[in-house]
Amino acid sequence: MKQPNLYLWLIPLLPLLGAAINGLLGKRFSRQAVVAVALGFSGAAFCMALWVASQFSSLPLLPHVETVAPWLRSGGFSVDFAFYLDQLSLIMLLVVTGVGFLIHIYSVGYMWDDPGFYRFFSYLNLFMFFMLTLVLGSSYLVMFIGWEGVGLASYLLIGFWFTKDSAAAAGKKAFIVNRIGDFGFLIALFLLIQHFNSLDFQKVFEAAKGYSPETAGVGFLTATALLLMLGAAGKSAQIPLYVWLPDAMEGPTPVSALIHAATMVTAGVYMVARSHTIFERAPSALTVVAIIGTLTAFFAATIGIAQTDIKKVLAYSTVSQLGYMFMACGVGAFSAGIFHLMTHAFFKGLLFLAAGSVIHAVGGEQDMRKMGGLWRKIPWTWATMLIATCAIAGIPPLAGFFSKDEILWRAYQASWAYWLVGVVTAFLTSFYMFRLMYMTFSGEYRGDAETAHAHDDHAHGHGHGHGGVHESPAVMIVPLVILAFLSFFGGFVGVPGSLGGHNQFDRFLGPVFRSSTPVVNAAHEQPGEAAPPEQTTEGTEPEAGHATEITFTAISVGAGLLGLFLAWLLYKRSPDLPDRIADSLHSLYSAVAHKYWIDELYAAIFVKPLIVISSVVFWRGIDRGVIDATLDGSAETAKEVSDNLRHMQSGNLRSYAGWIAIGATGVIGYMVWVWAGAR
């Protein structure tokens, strides 16, 4: 059967066109025209993605690779501009274009009064282009283009309000921290080139299959996997490189939703899942992934408890949820990680957009201590945000429940320690999310209603004439409702066997994680192709495991409910209690509130020494002491010498004659000396 042409290259190219048109001409466009271009192209990409999805089941051969043009040809090594479609990239494609398009719509309302309106949409479309290149690239190098590109877009959008110092600094921080990760990614690519002479996914994975797992010592695959993980930790904000993500909240809220919650930060998870063939053959690297994920999940969740900025809470929550995804990848449950990635994109995107709606409503205020009692005034925002909060807290049957439960169950199968930390984190997650809800929406409004809109230009350029807290326009509410719908029902694609489902999601992704050779579509359950144990799907598990699994499910739901109860107790029933607790646990509280002084620690360990070394050794020592000194010194010497030799050119004829006489004496003396020597 002939492989059909799906024109995959069009999908990234459409947003690029939108970015180019808006970026180059947007200044002269009216806002409506800018919106038409931006939404038109990103919507077209979404429609393309839907069409591709509809054609997916009829593809005779998977993965489906479309080569657009050759790129690098160097001896036996070659890289093409090619696009790669399998179950994994299809899911990423739908999430990125779908959530991305919704956030585009939302941004129309949120950014309407900003003077950089066209610039914002140009960047947003540019981001879509790079993100789609990342998920559709058929080789590590094409992926790397997208990888760097989304970093660029992230930098541009974090620093969108670049006149604000903190925003510009946050953009730089994100970029620099990501460089550390990219360094690891690049070295991993070099290792792959060295050993496999290819970066093409199919060739690399095919070659990697020839290796047996490196159980002892650090071999080439372990090194590659660890370096890839370093890259993923940078992009996906894992320990130790997570510090940029909370600062990235300086960007406009739709950016936080799109880039720093739903799509870009999950690129690391996608990359690890995509490279599962390598990771599975490096068990120690997988353990590192799992430990990093688990620690990050817990660590970020504890920080989230004490934050007062509504977006910072969500940022740490994102870091924590990404930790769950890495935990899943680390224990080999890649499809569970991707499942959580998808549901997280829905509910965390929604949480950010709803938070943006809250911020919009109270006129740019982000401090939750100055909110409260908003639920009556902005009911739609409240309702949708409540759904997302329940979803992230793992309340059944919302999306987050299924994905998180899946991860925790798989983690338990690997080690009880992962599971325990995971459950505690689930409790913390539920606690800080409901704390956010109670602080924001219930009780009495603690902000200053009169000045609510005077804060406008503090965070964004809204200049509404009507004062007071108000609900956002429909263009912002509709995406919230759609995402709330997805957060509610999105989990039903992955109902596990223990709860009477068939875990369609896991089965759908099965072929990707079971084999990276082209297999005949829909024939991935052939007998004889034994799945490695860590990829066993729920459906194939013995029935006896279901009772245990349901017990664990109950425990994690219980942890979520406990968090809800505690948040209710502390922030609804007796709101003065948190302060008293904070006082009695002063040192612990201040450590958490100051994010464990990690930023200060990094500043002391890395930034300050680097600045000192740069200024003393590199700048004063080498740059000025050696390089400048050599140049200046030779120029100075030439000047000194000429200054002295200048006196020879006196213009006095007799002194010239004197020089001639001295020269002649010298020449004659030399000749006599030679002549005397020759005798």
Added chain:
Amino acid sequence: MVPLSYYLVLSAILFACGVTGFLIKRNIITIFMSIELMLNGVNLSFVAFAAHWQQLSGQVFVFFVMVVAAAEAAVGLAIIIALFRTRETLNIDQVNLLKL
């Protein structure tokens, strides 16, 4: 018979005196005489070699030098007189109209 080297040493001394005088004196007449001294120092070595090798060409060459020197003296003295008439000085450090 006086050995050749004596003549040559005397000739070198004369030439060196001429060079030194040419370099350090400011009076243009003295400089002129120093030039004559150098020419005659050379003349002396010519005739010394001519006598030593019994060759006439050296002697003949001395006559040429003398003729040129005489012509030069005539022209040079005329220039000096013209110079003195216009500038009323014989110090060549002051004869620097062409210098920037």
